[in-house]
Amino acid sequence: MPKMKTHRGAAKRFQFTGSGKIKRSKAFTSHILTKKSPKRKRNLRKSTIADSANEKALRRML
DSSP states (O other), rough: OOOOOOHHHHHHHHOOTTSSSSEOOOOSSSSSSSTOHHHHHHTTTEEEEOOHHHHHHHHOOO
């Protein structure tokens, strides 16, 4: 079988950490920010780890 190609859309959105987990950025940060509190917007800037339920599919894409 030929090699699998990387899903380029996923490659731009996710990256691996040093320990092999998948890092992602949070949603809801691009527009309609006036009604969101400063605390909420500040917490949305931080990256987080992708959920374990999606990890198998994400690894296949990456």
